[in-house]
Amino acid sequence: MTRRAQALRWLVLAFGFATLCATSATQPARIDATPPPNEPATDEQGRATIRVILSPTALETVDQSELRLTFTDAEEPLEGRLWLPGIDVHGTVRGNQVQVTGYHRACDLETEEDGRPLTCTLDLQLALSRPATFQVEAALIDASNPGFPFARNGEFGAGANVQVTVR
Amino acid sequence: MRRDDAGALLVHPVILGALALWAVNDHWLKTFGGWLPGKLSDVACLIVIPVLVGGAIELATGRRGSRWLFGAAALAALIMALINTWAPAAWAYEQGLGLMQWPFHGLAALVRGDGWPGHRSVVLTMDATDLVTLPGSLVPVWLERRRSSHPAKPICDRGTKRAA
Structure with a gap:
């Protein structure tokens, strides 16, 4: 075996172990939740309340994640702002997306008798520059690996855990 | 036992393809969601991991040996x-992979100028339907058996034949 061939094998080996170590074992969490209603819309002032409910599995990640909302199916790109009343959490809607940190401090926790959290309900306030209809997807994002969400809505199967409704 | 053949499966087209699929899928395709990318990654890792283990041992020792690859394939399966059917195993996997990734996250944090992060586990969604990917572990076994039955001829043998 030539040195070149041997080096190539070592290189593939190193890349393979790097892939194994960097594997995103955090498979996107899938939900057993009601999908968002069709054609959610803001009121005439462009305002809406987006309720996000995190299940127990999703709650395990809140300390290390950011909440990202992605709006789709709008006629025009959405712009505006999003905030959580009562705490200093707000974000700017730009490019049909908004991301906020520290959201879990606003969790309205439902707990079991032993105090273990069951779900966290967040009522996010949305104010757009103009009225719009859209679909919305929520995801919990690992700040250090934004391409791969801890959890998101809109998929079905076993596990967790983000439910979104627009009111 | 031929040094030439040690780790040869690492550069087999099937393995290189599976490795590329695994990397691309984990860091790009999965962002699109859906059930398929998760399954593809599972199949790819079942194909690649046994070859990585077997290849590492062969390259380190300079000797060919199928036992490690077969054992790794069985263990991976x-x-x-x-981890997809038994909660304690899933928990152990989450902690174990979190530990494996910790040094890399730590180095990345240091490069960014942040402090060394605390250990955190990964999050795994148990999904019994992932069991459909298990036949993927037969691929490296098949490749290894094929390699054993069609061994590469040592260079000195070829030379001898030509001379004859």
Whole structure:
């Protein structure tokens, strides 16, 4: 075996172990939740309340994640702002997306008798520059690996855990 | 036992393809969601991991040996089955992979100028339907058996034949 061939094998080996170590074992969490209603819309002032409910599995990640909302199916790109009343959490809607940190401090926790959290309900306030209809997807994002969400809505199967409704 | 053949499966087109699929899928395709990318990654890792283990040992020792690859294939399939069906195994996997990734996250944090992060586990969604990917572990076994039955001829043998 030539040195070149041997080096190539070592290189593939190193890349393979790097892939194994960097594997995103955090498979996107899938939900057993009601999908968002069709054609959610803001009121005439462009305002809406987006309720996000995190299940127990999703709650395990809140300390290390950011909440990202992605709006789709709008006629025009959405712009505006999003905030959580009562705490200093707000974000700017730009490019049909908004991301906020520290959201879990606003969790309205439902707990079991032993105090273990069951779900966290967040009522996010949305104010757009103009009225719009859209679909919305929520995801919990690992700040250090934004391409791969801890959890998101809109998929079905076993596990967790983000439910979104627009009111 | 031929040094020439040690780790040869690492550069087999099937393995290189599976490795590329695994990397691309984990860091790009999965962002699109859906059930398929998760399954593809599972199949790819079941194909690649046994070859990585077998290849590492062969390259380190300079000797060919199928036992490590076969053992790693069986172990990978067992782990895949357990973590998707048995909560304690899933928990152990989450902690174990979190520990494996910790040094890399730590180095990345240092490069960014942040402090060394605390250990955190990964999050795994148990999904019994992932068991459909288990036949993927037969691929490296098949490749290894094929390699054993069609061994590469040592260069000195070829030379001898030509001379004859």
